[in-house]
Amino acid sequence: MMLFHRLWDDSIRTGRFLRRWMPTNILLDKIRTRRGLKWGILAMLILGGGYIFAAAMCVTLVRHDWHESLYLLFALLLWNGFKFLWIGPTSLALFTRERLRERRASASVQRVGNSATSGSSPDLKDASFTTR
Numbered sequence: 176m177m178l179f180h181r182l183w184d185d186s187i188r189t190g191r192f193l194r195r196w197m198p199t200n201i202l203l204d205k206i207r208t209r210r211g212l213k214w215g216i217l218a219m220l221i222l223g224g225g226y227i228f229a230a231a232m233c234v235t236l237v238r239h240d241w242h243e244s245l246y247l248l249f250a251l252l253l254w255n256g257f258k259f260l261w262i263g264p265t266s267l268a269l270f271t272r273e274r275l276r277e278r279r280a281s282a283s284v285q286r287v288g289n290s291a292t293s294g295s296s297p298d299l300k301d302a303s304f305t306t307r
Contacts, residue, residue, distance in 0.1 A: 206262055216266065218259055223256050227260070233249040
């Protein structure tokens with residue numbers, strides 16, 4: 176049981192370290208903010224495509240008798256490429272959800288404002304001042 180807890184704690188610490196210090200994770204966290212959602216599709220096309228292209232180049236170099244340790248770089252580049260390819264549709268869905276939430280909030284504020292002004296007619300205000 177102790178081994179399981181230690182492994183669990185180590186995996187949590189590793190995940191926190193990677194989220195805080197790795198450049199791709201920092202950029203993905205910034206894209207997931209409200210102001211960064213508009214950059215998701217661009218990051219998917221440029222960075223995701225670039226990482227996938229670089230991964231393909233690593234495999235090509237290995238096939239042309241370069242050292243096979245490039246497969247480790249290939250795995251890293253492919254993983255980062257898939258992360259950026261995934262952020263495109265995700266940011267589009269999150270951006271759409273935020274815009275709908277903002278539209279609903281502004282519509283409810285308008286409804287509250289209209290109901291407050293339409294409930295009191297000028298005739299009732301005048302009547303309350305004349306009856307003493």
